[in-house]
Amino acid sequence: MTTMTQTNAPQGRVEEKLYQNRYVVDSGRPHIRIRPHQTPSKALLAMTRLCPAGCYSLSDAGQVEISPDGCVECGTCRIVTAKGGEIEWNYPRGGFGVLYKFG
Amino acid sequence: MIDERFDAIVVGAGPSGNAAAYVMAKEGLKVLQIERGEYSGSKNVQGAILYADALERIMPDFRDDAPLERHVVEQRIWTMDDRSHTGVHYRSDDFNEEKPNRYTILRAQFDKWFSRRVQQAGAIVLCETTVTELVKDGQDRVIGVRTDRTGGAIFADVVILAEGVNGLVGQRSGLRPEVAPESVALAVKEMHFLPRETIEARFNLSGNEGVVIEAMGTITKGMAGTGFLYTNEESISVGIGCIVADFAEGEVTPYALLDAFKNHPSIRPLLAGSEIKEYAAHLIPEGGYKAMPQLVGDGWIVVGDAGQFVNAVHREGSNLAMTTGRVAAETVAWLKRRREPLDAVCLAEYTRRLADSFVMKDLKKYRGIPALLHHNKRTFFGLYPQLISKAAQTWLRVDGVDKVSKEKAILRSFREGRSLFGMIGDALKLARAWR
Numbered sequence: 001m002t003t004m005t006q007t008n009a010p011q012g013r014v015e016e017k018l019y020q021n022r023y024v025v026d027s028g029r030p031h032i033r034i035r036p037h038q039t040p041s042k043a044l045l046a047m048t049r050l051c052p053a054g055c056y057s058l059s060d061a062g063q064v065e066i067s068p069d070g071c072v073e074c075g076t077c078r079i080v081t082a083k084g085g086e087i088e089w090n091y092p093r094g095g096f097g098v099l100y101k102f103g
Numbered sequence: 104m105i106d107e108r109f110d111a112i113v114v115g116a117g118p119s120g121n122a123a124a125y126v127m128a129k130e131g132l133k134v135l136q137i138e139r140g141e142y143s144g145s146k147n148v149q150g151a152i153l154y155a156d157a158l159e160r161i162m163p164d165f166r167d168d169a170p171l172e173r174h175v176v177e178q179r180i181w182t183m184d185d186r187s188h189t190g191v192h193y194r195s196d197d198f199n200e201e202k203p204n205r206y207t208i209l210r211a212q213f214d215k216w217f218s219r220r221v222q223q224a225g226a227i228v229l230c231e232t233t234v235t236e237l238v239k240d241g242q243d244r245v246i247g248v249r250t251d252r253t254g255g256a257i258f259a260d261v262v263i264l265a266e267g268v269n270g271l272v273g274q275r276s277g278l279r280p281e282v283a284p285e286s287v288a289l290a291v292k293e294m295h296f297l298p299r300e301t302i303e304a305r306f307n308l309s310g311n312e313g314v315v316i317e318a319m320g321t322i323t324k325g326m327a328g329t330g331f332l333y334t335n336e337e338s339i340s341v342g343i344g345c346i347v348a349d350f351a352e353g354e355v356t357p358y359a360l361l362d363a364f365k366n367h368p369s370i371r372p373l374l375a376g377s378e379i380k381e382y383a384a385h386l387i388p389e390g391g392y393k394a395m396p397q398l399v400g401d402g403w404i405v406v407g408d409a410g411q412f413v414n415a416v417h418r419e420g421s422n423l424a425m426t427t428g429r430v431a432a433e434t435v436a437w438l439k440r441r442r443e444p445l446d447a448v449c450l451a452e453y454t455r456r457l458a459d460s461f462v463m464k465d466l467k468k469y470r471g472i473p474a475l476l477h478h479n480k481r482t483f484f485g486l487y488p489q490l491i492s493k494a495a496q497t498w499l500r501v502d503g504v505d506k507v508s509k510e511k512a513i514l515r516s517f518r519e520g521r522s523l524f525g526m527i528g529d530a531l532k533l534a535r536a537w538r
Contacts, residue, residue, distance in 0.1 A: 013362075014358045014382075017382035018382060020379060020381050021381060021383075024141075043351070046351045049354075049355075049356050050289075050347075050350050050351055050356070052291045052356075052358060052384035072382075072383060072385075074269075074385055074386050075268065075386050076289050076384075079282055079283075079284055079287060079386070082281040082282075090271070091233050091269075091271065092139075092233075094231040094233040094251055095139075095141055095230070095231030097146070098146070099141055099145050100144070100145055100146065100147065100210075100383060101381060102211050102212070102294045102338070102380065102381045102383075103144055103145075103147050103148050103149065103151070103209060103211035103212075103214070103383065
């Protein structure tokens with residue numbers, strides 16, 4: 001178990017916002033995974049814009065990728081993809097993930 | 104790890120879970136509460152307003168040591184277009200009472216305090232532990248939980264699911280369906296810090312008085328949603344939320360929407376010079392009465408956000424959470440005293456008690472509102488705010504045009520924007536959904 005408090009910086013303008021937050025990253029154990037796909041579904045594509053932490057992005061090859069380190073655990077992607085089953089979403093292990101100081 | 108048996112296990116340590124665990128522990132029950140965060144509050148996000156009444160019924164002396172920010176003396180309700188706001192403000196010295204009615208709070212700190220009280224009452228609180236599934240017996244009765252920490256199950260007579268809007272445990276166990284994107288709002292929020300004197304000067308406050316602003320209009324770009332700004336002691340919580348289904352269809356990112364709201368000419372001066380210390384996002388169940396899942400079964404009860412207990416019209420949620428947590432706990436204690444089984448039939452007493460309370464009465468009253476707003480979002484969140492703003496400006500601007508012509512111009516803009524029949528229809532629909 002590697003515990004470290006770090007700030008995180010996904011791409012885009014949300015970067016500065018996430019920089020203020022505290023996370024305990026569970027290294028090597030992402031709590032969200034995208035199922036392998038050739039062409040992303042409408043819901044997955046929507047997540048590149050909809051994720052409030054900017055975790056989802058479109059790769060050069062045209063697939064949607066996720067980098068969940070800056071995830072604020074809202075669950076929006078889980079709900080948007082619930083019907084299509086494009087992602088696998090779990091809560092981070094107990095004690096890991098975002099750690100709000102104010103909430 | 105834990106081989107003893109509990110009277111009740113509470114999943115989650117937000118307002119509903121803390122209320123339930125506290126009340127049951129006070130009743131002398133053996134309670135285990137499990138929370139995935141480092142401490143109660145570390146995962147929890149809210150605006151946040153605390154409604155004193157709901158907490159007072161659980162803990163009359165909470166004001167003695169609870170971390171409260173400011174008591175609310177003024178409510179501003181704004182409808183906004185891109186450059187203006189038209190407001191209804193209510194401020195009263197009556198709110199400067201010995202036991203104020205509403206407070207602003209910071210949930211991470213408040214929940215931590217509440218959790219200390221839960222532990223002092225005698226409940227065991229296990230943090231940094233995620234409940235992974237419910238344990239059922241051969242008759243499909245819930246008899247305990249499994250966590251990511253222990254190999255074995257932990258058993259109890261009843262499991263109270265206070266797991267919040269993303270209630271994975273209940274959903275994956277088939278106790279309730281997945282939340283629909285139309286029934287849930289995504290809200291993003293920032294914490295802006297300013298010296299307390301600056302906040303007091305900007306909002307005309309003294310001592311611990313506070314102001315809350317709730318805003319709607321073109322700020323949500325045609326989506327169903329609202330913005331808010333709450334004054335805390337030395338910070339301002341500013342945020343905006345819209346229905347997830349609307350966000351999914353739209354073009355804008357949640358953080359761009361928040362930045363635009365912060366830069367609105369009516370908001371920007373209130374935040375000027377502040378230091379941002381946190382960014383949060385959270386889902387709010389807003390489907391109301393019609394989106395409510397089954398609330399009890401054999402060995403389980405749902406409370407708080409997991410049960411869609413939010414009155415979106417009045418921006419009330421934490422009070423419904425605490426009340427459902429309290430009522431669930433009282434029901435369990437009552438059944439235990441009577442030596443009744445904690446099955447679906449007996450636990451239905453919880454639903455009956457809620458039906459007699461403001462919780463169900465209010466949710467039932469507004470059951471038509473979510474669908475109405477969803478189907479008319481561009482009218483209610485875009486067109487009307489623009490027409491209201493235009494009317495106010497026409498009326499107030501002194502430019503040599505006579506008043507009768509101004510009144511005609513205002514009526515014309517409404518008729519052209521929405522037509523007479525359209526407006527009458529909207530009024531009737533709203534009145535029908537409201538009563």
